[in-house]
Every structure is written in structure tokens, then in C-alpha cells.
Amino acid sequence: MTSRQQRAQAEVGKNPSLRELQTWMVERLQHDRDLAKTDDFVAESERVLTGNDGLLPVETLEIYREQYWLRHTGALLDDFPGLSGILGQKDWERLVQGYLGAHSPGSFTLRDLGAALPGHIEQATYLPHHSLCVDMARLEWAYVDVFDALDTTRSLDADRLGAMTEADWETAQVMFAPAATLLKTRFSVAPLRRQLKRSAAIVDDGGKAPDVPLPKRQNAYMLLYRDRQRNLNYAEQSRGAFALLGHLMNGDALVPACGLAGKDVPSEAKDIPGKVGDWFAHWGKLGVIVDVVGR
């Protein structure tokens, strides 16, 4: 028996304990249909609630059930504008209903509501443009994490960097801003998200397919970061640069990281050492590298 089926058996008497009452109400408020249309719900509501001159007891409970769904659907829409834009209203609502049914909100903050959505979508193979949706959900959840990640108080010291010797780079660790992360996708979803947001081709367009053309499959290697004005942003990377960033973010020093990146991307291996300087300058300009420390 699943936890959901167990919860579905929750009953309530005339004088319930606080836990009995709240367990019953949580289950009813998460129900995905109008409570007033089910005789059992009508009867148990009359046992527990008074109703008033204008509303039956079950109708007073239904007010809260409607708000539960609208509030959480709205919060997901806020955080996943690209995903909802790809799907259109009908498929978006189907997805959200399934998601909230499978993943009851548990965090005190709506900010965390979509944490399991990328994983949920991987299983939701009924969705149109399924692979694209998986990538978009991963991107949008990564953006949520980057958006409010810790600020950094470190700043890159150009003079100290210039004074570093080759031997120093053998062991020095590159420090990255907490609000920076890497994401590899099978579709170029970051530009698509930007287009969808700008065109407002999202779920409240009457359920029509989005006007924005969807991209064909093509791997994208992205550095997601918060710029100096704290805006979300992305920068596409070459495979070599992406591999090097990955090893540096894992804590490898520059010289060994270059070797590892070359093994990851043999076709670019011989070019990596010559490009590192430009890449560092680029990452420093974005504010992604915040310090280099000796070990």
C-alpha cells in the first residue's frame, strides 16, 4: 500500500484530536476534484464543520482546496516559464497535477516546490517534446539555485594572479562564485527560454502551441551564473572549456585540470593549454572566478 493510499483512508470523527483533524484536512485539500461532488466528503464535512448561511460545510472546505491548487500551480509557473511555454496550458496543467499528486509540498518555502520536477518529468514520457522538456526543467531548476545562492565577498586580485609562477598553478585552487554552475543539455534550451519569456508564449495563451520555434537536438555546454547586477545569465562554452571548468569546480588545480579536460575531450586536448588564458579572462570578467588560492 502506498503512502497516498494510506492517507486516503484518513477519517475523522465528531470530536477529533488536532492531528486527526489536520491529517483529514490535508488529504481533502490535496484532492484533485471538487469535494462537493463526492457524497462521502459531503457527509464527513458535515460531521466536522458548521457551514454557514450561504455555504454547506463541504463548500467551505472546497474554498481552501481550490486555493491549494491555484497557489501551487502559480508558484510552479513562476519558476518554470520555459517549460510551461513549451507545453502549453493543457499539458502544463496535466503535468502539474501529476507532480503535486506525487510530490506533496513539504518545505516551508514555495521556492523549493519545483525541486523534484526535473526528476518527475524524466518519468513523464507522455509529454510532448519530452527530451526538450527534461532539459528545460533541469535548466530552470538550476536557475532557481543560482538565483539565491550565497553572495561572495572575495574578489579576484589581478596583481596576485600576474605574480603566480607556473609552479604555483600546479597546485593552486581556483575559487568560483557560489552562484555559478555548469549544465550540459541535449538541446540549446537557454536561448529558447529567453525567447519564450519574451514572446509571453506561456500557458495563459489559451492553450495554443507556442509561437517560438523549438530547437533541434544539439548538445549545449552552459555556464549558468549571476552577473554583477545579480541577474541570471548563461554563457555557452566549448566542450574543452566546459570540461576544464568542471574539473576546476571539483577542486583540481589548473595544470592537472587541463590534463583531465584533455582526456575528456581528446579532439581539443592539444588546444586547451593555449586557450586557458583567454578562458580565464572571460570567466573573470563574468565574475565567476573570485579567487585563486595556494595550497
Place this chain on the structure above:
Amino acid sequence: MENTKRIVPDLGVGMGLRVPHYAHILEHNPEMAFFEAISENFLVDGGKPLYHLDRISEKYPLILHGVSLNIGGADELNEDYLKRLKELVRRVKPAWISDHFCWCGVGGAHLHDLLPLPFTEEVVSLVAERAHRIQDYLEVPFALENTSSYLDYRHNTMTEWQFVSEVVERAQVGLMFDVNNVYVSAYNHGFDAFDFVRSVPHERIFQIHMAGHTNRGTHIIDTHGGAPIDPVLDLYRTTVELSGAVSTLLEWDDEIPGYDTVASEVVRISQIRDDALRRRAGKSESQRMATAKALSLIPERAGVTLDGHGWVQGGPRESAGADHGVSA
């Protein structure tokens, strides 16, 4: 922290801090007595939310108001939440903080709603003990707000105002008195709003909330949409006459208009407050009671059309999806 009867300052009349107004506030530094921020929107590690909060708290008195404490939930209090809240309190240094007489979930679920509590002795004891403990832990005066509600439990053993009064007295915490919520609940449950206003311990009111709502005929939804209607302003006038100079805040969360529109309502409420304080100064207690009774006969003004079902208190979050970065 013991005996917190009105130990907080009167800040005047302020407005809820909402995302659509950030740019105006930071650019123009408008005159405003104080702002109130929704705590949960700032329980994050960094980025824009805390940046904006810090900039605004440098210039204005700032109060924190929570919506997720779940003080009446059957589960234990969330220690991680309280720890983060304490960090935020240390960062902002508000004169007081508040949350609601409500529950939000049980069994690990959190429904992000202000669900009504049963008004029973069992729940009075639970909430009072927790409120007292929270105030001690956070080391700042703490108040609880009466919520609006749409349902009523058969096993209630006392009125809402008896429940609220008993908790704040027993816990020695403040009352965040939401006048619009009194009106909404009175309409939905058929009691006299002035009975509520007259019966709470006025010396424990730390702050007053004012807001608009949506009347659906059979019931009223507390949407925080639009300006407070005249009968709510009448209740407010009486509350001030009974309570004295208490900080008052206007909340507007649904279809949030431009800053100046909200600010003009703040001015209107300030004028009513000033008038009520003048009347209080020249009136005896028995005269105030007579006024309260007479005002209860005024019907609700017609023509409220705003609708905001599913609203989130505090308006839109500052979120990744709404970020207006150049490229994302």
C-alpha cells in the same frame, strides 16, 4: 523575555514591501513610516532578495511578518525554519516580528496556507506554549495575527476572540490585529465584528493590518486586493480609539498597483488614525463603547469586484522565473 505588553514603538502607518515597488523605493526614497517584509521571501542564502532587503532596511524601519511558522500544526515546530528566521532577525533587526494563529500542514506536508485552528483549550495550550518559547528563542518581541477564515469547526469551545485573547495573555506575546480579517471572518461566520474588536486585549496589540478583500456574495475571500472598504475603515477607527497609537500597515497583494496608489491609501489610513487618536484623547471609555456599537449597523459598501483566488500573501516572490536578467 517576560511581559511584552505594548513594549514596541509606534512607527505610524506603513505599507507591505512588495517586489513591484522595489525599483521605485530604491530610486526615489519616498517618505514612508515603515515597511513590512514577508520573512519567507528572504530565508535564502543570497542574491537579489537579500540585496534589496538590505538596501531598504538601511533607509527605513523594517518589520518581519511570517506566513509559514505553522504554530498550530500537530507536528513539532520546524527547527531549521526557526534557525533561519533567527538569522534573518539578526540581519534586519526589526522592532518586532509576527506570524499567524493558524496551521499550515501536518505529517511533513506544508500547504502554504493559513488554515484555521480549532478554538479549544487543547490548542490554546499548544499555541501559547510555542509562542512563548519562540519569542524567547528569537530574542525579539513576537506577535500573532488573527487570520481570516472560511470554515468553522463544530467542536470549537470558545469564540475566536476568546481564543486569541487567551493565547496572547498566557504566552505574554503581542497581538497582530488584522482588522480586515475580523471583518472577513465576521461576514463568513455571522458574528458581530465589533464584538471581536471590543474584546481583545488592546494593550497587547503590537501592530494593525489593513487590507482589501473580495466579496463573492456567499462569502468573502481575503485577497488583499484593492483598498480597505469603508466598514473596515470604521472598524479600524474604533480599534485605534480603544488601543491608542499602534503601528498600522496596509497590505496589498493582488493586482498590485503602482507605488503611488498604495501610498495614497496609506495617507488616507493615516488621516483616519489621526482623527481616531484625537477622538480617543477627548473621550471616556464608556463613550467609546457606545460608538463601537453604533458603527456595527453600517452595511458593507457595494461594488467590490476584484478577484484574486489563490493569491499568495506578500504578492509575487522575487524568483528565478521572474528574473529580468539580460540573457536568462
